[in-house]
Structures are given as C-alpha cells and as structure tokens.
Amino acid sequence: MKKLKNDTLLKALLKQPTEYTPVWMMRQAGRYLPEYNKTRARAGDFLSLCKNPDFATEVTMQPLERYSLDAAILFSDILTIPDAMGLGLYFAEGEGPKFERPLREEKEIRSLTAPDPAVHLKYVMDAVSQIRKTLDNQVPLIGFSGSPFTLACYMIEGRGGTDFRQIKTMLYKRPDLLHHILNITAQSVTDYLNAQIESGAQAVMIFDTWGGVLSHSAYQEFSLQYMKQILAGLKREHDGERIPSVVFTKGGGLWLESIAESGCDALGLDWTINIAEARNRVGHKVALQGNLDPAVLFSTPEIIATEVEKILKDYGSGSGHVFNLGHGISQFTPPESALALIDAVHSLSKKYHS
Amino acid sequence: MKKLKNDTLLKALLKQPTEYTPVWMMRQAGRYLPEYNKTRARAGDFLSLCKNPDFATEVTMQPLERYSLDAAILFSDILTIPDAMGLGLYFAEGEGPKFERPLREEKEIRSLTAPDPAVHLKYVMDAVSQIRKTLDNQVPLIGFSGSPFTLACYMIEGRGGTDFRQIKTMLYKRPDLLHHILNITAQSVTDYLNAQIESGAQAVMIFDTWGGVLSHSAYQEFSLQYMKQILAGLKREHDGERIPSVVFTKGGGLWLESIAESGCDALGLDWTINIAEARNRVGHKVALQGNLDPAVLFSTPEIIATEVEKILKDYGSGSGHVFNLGHGISQFTPPESALALIDAVHSLSKKYHS
Numbered sequence: 001m002k003k004l005k006n007d008t009l010l011k012a013l014l015k016q017p018t019e020y021t022p023v024w025m026m027r028q029a030g031r032y033l034p035e036y037n038k039t040r041a042r043a044g045d046f047l048s049l050c051k052n053p054d055f056a057t058e059v060t061m062q063p064l065e066r067y068s069l070d071a072a073i074l075f076s077d078i079l080t081i082p083d084a085m086g087l088g089l090y091f092a093e094g095e096g097p098k099f100e101r102p103l104r105e106e107k108e109i110r111s112l113t114a115p116d117p118a119v120h121l122k123y124v125m126d127a128v129s130q131i132r133k134t135l136d137n138q139v140p141l142i143g144f145s146g147s148p149f150t151l152a153c154y155m156i157e158g159r160g161g162t163d164f165r166q167i168k169t170m171l172y173k174r175p176d177l178l179h180h181i182l183n184i185t186a187q188s189v190t191d192y193l194n195a196q197i198e199s200g201a202q203a204v205m206i207f208d209t210w211g212g213v214l215s216h217s218a219y220q221e222f223s224l225q226y227m228k229q230i231l232a233g234l235k236r237e238h239d240g241e242r243i244p245s246v247v248f249t250k251g252g253g254l255w256l257e258s259i260a261e262s263g264c265d266a267l268g269l270d271w272t273i274n275i276a277e278a279r280n281r282v283g284h285k286v287a288l289q290g291n292l293d294p295a296v297l298f299s300t301p302e303i304i305a306t307e308v309e310k311i312l313k314d315y316g317s318g319s320g321h322v323f324n325l326g327h328g329i330s331q332f333t334p335p336e337s338a339l340a341l342i343d344a345v346h347s348l349s350k351k352y353h354s
Numbered sequence: 355m356k357k358l359k360n361d362t363l364l365k366a367l368l369k370q371p372t373e374y375t376p377v378w379m380m381r382q383a384g385r386y387l388p389e390y391n392k393t394r395a396r397a398g399d400f401l402s403l404c405k406n407p408d409f410a411t412e413v414t415m416q417p418l419e420r421y422s423l424d425a426a427i428l429f430s431d432i433l434t435i436p437d438a439m440g441l442g443l444y445f446a447e448g449e450g451p452k453f454e455r456p457l458r459e460e461k462e463i464r465s466l467t468a469p470d471p472a473v474h475l476k477y478v479m480d481a482v483s484q485i486r487k488t489l490d491n492q493v494p495l496i497g498f499s500g501s502p503f504t505l506a507c508y509m510i511e512g513r514g515g516t517d518f519r520q521i522k523t524m525l526y527k528r529p530d531l532l533h534h535i536l537n538i539t540a541q542s543v544t545d546y547l548n549a550q551i552e553s554g555a556q557a558v559m560i561f562d563t564w565g566g567v568l569s570h571s572a573y574q575e576f577s578l579q580y581m582k583q584i585l586a587g588l589k590r591e592h593d594g595e596r597i598p599s600v601v602f603t604k605g606g607g608l609w610l611e612s613i614a615e616s617g618c619d620a621l622g623l624d625w626t627i628n629i630a631e632a633r634n635r636v637g638h639k640v641a642l643q644g645n646l647d648p649a650v651l652f653s654t655p656e657i658i659a660t661e662v663e664k665i666l667k668d669y670g671s672g673s674g675h676v677f678n679l680g681h682g683i684s685q686f687t688p689p690e691s692a693l694a695l696i697d698a699v700h701s702l703s704k705k706y707h708s
Contacts, residue, residue, distance in 0.1 A: 218647070272568070
C-alpha cells in the first residue's frame, strides 16, 4: 500500500509528534453543505444515500474538496447495525430515524442475532473500499459505529429524542434482558468495525451519543463495559499500520478516567469540559479529540479564531490533540465558518508543536 | 410565628444534625398523581392552575397528603418572570411552554425591565402565603425560580426543547446583548425570590435547567455569575430564621467546585455523578441534594430500596444530605413508587445519623 500523504491525524491519535494540530469535524459531510443537499436530493432520501456506495463516496469527499481537513470520515448512519438485524430502519419526513419493530418482547430479544457484515452490511464495506480508492492516500479514512448502549436506545425506544423510559425501565427492572441485547450488539459492533478496518478504515471511532444519560454506575455497567469488550476484540493493526481507536461519550466528562482505561487510544470530548482539565486528568494515557462548541460557528471568523486559540492554549504544547467540534456540525452553519475554523486550527497550532 | 413541627429539611440544608435523611421530590405535585390531573382539569389549563392561588395551594398539598414528605414546594411555573415581563407565555396543547414575543431585536432587549413582584407576580405571593397557612407548620415550604440563563433560553428561543441556536448565536456574536438580558433577569429573580421569602418561603431553590448546555467557560460567565449575583442579593433571614438556598445546574457535575463557591447553602445533583465523589469534592462547603435517577421509579419497591440504599451509603454518615431525584419525577411514575422511595429513605437512612 502507498504511504499516506498526510498522516497527521493518525500520529496525533497515537500521541506522536506532528507539525500542527490536525482537525476534522464530526458530521463534516452534512446538510450545512449545499453540494451535500444536492447529492441527497439526487439519491432520493437519506437511507438511499447511505446504502449506495457511489453516493456515500461522493458526499464523504465533498468537505475534503472545500477544506484542508486532516481526515475523511465514512458517510453512513449509526443505525446500520440494528437495520441489518432486521428492525426495519426508516426515516419519516422531517423526523429522525425510527424502527418499525422496536425491541420490547422477551421472545424478540432472545432471538436477536449479530449480522454478518460481509453479507448484511456489504454496502458499508463497499463504500469504505471505494472511498479509500477515491482518497488516493491524501488523508486517512475514519470508520465508525454507534456504541452498544446508544444502538440499544434506538432499538428499544424505536426512535431517538425520547425520555429513555423504555430502555431505563428495562435497565432497572430487567437488566438481564438489556445485557443480552448489549452483548449481541457489542459482538456486532466488533465484527462491523473489524470489517471496516479490513476494507480500509485507518482509524475507528465509537459514538456513545447517549451514554451520558446514565447514572455513574449504570454507565460503567451498561455502556463502558461493552465498549471495552469491543476495544478488546478490535484489530489493532492492518497492512502493517496501527489502527487507532477513539471513544466519544457525549456528556461523559465526569467519567474520563474510566473511559481512558477502556483500551482506546483517544478520547472524544464534548464542549462542557475544559480541555486543560481533561489533559490533566487523562492526557498521560490517551490522546484527546475536541472540543469546540459547534455554536461558535454561528459567529464570525474573528470570534471563531479566538475560541480556537483558547482551546489550543488550554491543551498546551506537544502532541496528542486532534481538533474537532464537541458535537456534530449544525445544519445551520455557514460553510465559511468551517473554513475559518480549519484555517485557524492549522495556522494557530504550529507554535504548540516545535 | 409557630415553630415548624418537622424542620429536618432546613437542618440538613444547613448541615446540622438530623435523625434521618429528609426527602422531597422535584415536581412532586405533578401529572403522576391522579388528584393533580383532576384539579388541573377543573382549572382548565396549566397556566390557570399556576395563576389561581386556591388551585396552586391545592396541588402543592396533594403529595403531602399521600406521602410523609419533608418539604412542600410552591407549585408554579419557572416562566412566571418572563411572562410578567410581557413576553406572552402560553401553552399549546400537547407541547411545552412558548412565548408569543421571543426576544430577538436589540430594541426589544434594551427596553426589557424587571417586573415588580408585588404587582406583576402577586398571584405567586398570594399562593405562597396561602400554602404556608394551609401547611400549618407541618413541613417547610420551598420557593423557587429558574436561573437567569435558563429563563433567557426560553425568552430568546421562544420555547424549550430547542438546539439553543438563537441564544448561543447571541452568546458568541453579541455577548453584550445577552449580558443585558441576564442582568435584568438576575435582578428580577432576586426581587422575586425575596418577595417569596417575605411571603413565607422557608428555603429557596434556583433551577438552572439549561446551564449544562454551555461550555465550561461560558457557564461561568453566562450562568453561574448571575446566580452568584442573585445569591448575594437574597435575604438570608426572615422572621429570625435562616433561609437556606439551593442551586441546581442539571449537567453541572464537572463544575461542582465553582458552584459550591457561589454562596449557596446546598447543591442539587443530577444522577450522573456519584454522590460520594460529589461529597468528596465539595461536601465540606455545602449540603448536597439528590440524586436518584427518576427512571428507578419505573421498577419495583425492592429495586427502589436497593438504589436508595446505594446513594445513602455513598453519601455516608452525618448530616448535609437531602434526598431527592436527580430530575423532576416523570408523569409516567406509578404513585406507589414514590411511596416506596420515601419509605426507603426514611427507614434506611436512620443508621447514618447516630
């Protein structure tokens, strides 16, 4: 395999020296880009966009054509696994994802099986291969999955944006059932991420979007435990290259120490924690990825640069920092703001790497 | 004034010895109680329930008739202040509160004034006096307000449950305007809580429901700063009795040290933090209130007792703990679960107070 032209992201995730702080944005291929909306309109709907490798490649590449990002991230949905399990993923117009057959009955739960990624999620692997080809080793490609707990939220609630009543009732009343779901889902995520790695993903990230709604002890038992299980089963190398892993629990700032012990290489941070404090608490163990409030991108290039500088300064000198937003970029972001962010990170970070 | 028959709550908030851990529940007068729903139906709608002191007294008393709670909390809405400012509070059927005239234009913002609680919020003061009379010194009455930042979220967004795009755009782009709104709102909250104290509230609580959506530095500047301003202006005594204050920032677990320095007597905790860790970090300064996940109440009396015991044990021996949920009780809670909770706290906590 040819060598990566820009491996700054991979180095930073492994805490190796770099010349500047690499940057990418969660949801960087998204609705704030007019070209994304055009492709989506051609695809018909969101699921068709995800399931067609040509379209997925096209939208993955779009932000890289506009901006000098240091990574591409596979364009896909976090709910591909439960969809492959047969729960019937669909998107109602103007609403988030839903499942036709949410998990409620013990019988359905006991008959849940892990999908074979080579069969049921072949469209994702095809997209990964095709994106790698198109990227032509410019920057690394990040693969990803939702965390078992986050997937289970959708699988049990049947949709996002709920009060988590169904899953939490199960958690407190029938923890055995929830553990069963999480076990099968953790196995599925492990297989899925390993298949992405074999297809060409050069780093992987686990999005634990909903772990932060749990109590401190429930988080350990029902979310972190299963992410540890995945990390223990992940391929650490492919084609002679280390595959770094990132765990991001939104709202997990209180639990950084235990997440840093999970076996991941890097920790995603949301914007509620001061990155200086995070580095102080866990930076000797893992790299840190984050953590600008995405709402800063509603301001001006000057204010964006000021807020970027604050985070760079708070992180301080040395490697081990990947700049990112603390959450996905909002669909209401002016594309010029993303340009201002990326330019600011690149130009302002050099002095911290000497 | 006659002496309180049960002053366990006030003592615990001031870290004085008690025989057991007092307990009350956020939103204890609410939709999970059939008698509440009956009164609400008689009142016609939610606002009429809040604005009529007879109805407000009736629903405030309902949970106390069912359960041996250690406190009553004024039944009201957190949006009474912006309503009194003229923003036009209304409740659309099946939706949360909304404002007819959200704050967007600089001219409107500059003409905002603090309402006189004796005039514009007289219905709240009448409710406080009437509840105190009806309580007949059985247990103390807690008064409350939303925090300036939380009120500003509703005032600027025009409703709850948003992505906070409007207020955060203002925060990063026009911080001067947001500070202006927060200054006037902080003055309004100070006047409002002092008027509640003069009308008979024996403790006060500031609900910072949305402070947790801010970055660590924005939290200090746009939420905590204004709560400090309020606490500095609050009457600390009334009728010869100390009036304890509680600050609750949902999602504020990372910032406990700075909240504990704000001048409050007690800190509200949501369920994401281990109360042992919270006590370790700030328990030498302030009392702690919390922090059971309200979803535990969807389980069984046995599981509720187990989870209550965990929190009591984590807090450990000695005073300074007020048991509560980590968030308002859900409308889907079986009333028997609240009974199991309160009984468990009372019976299991005695051994930690000897």
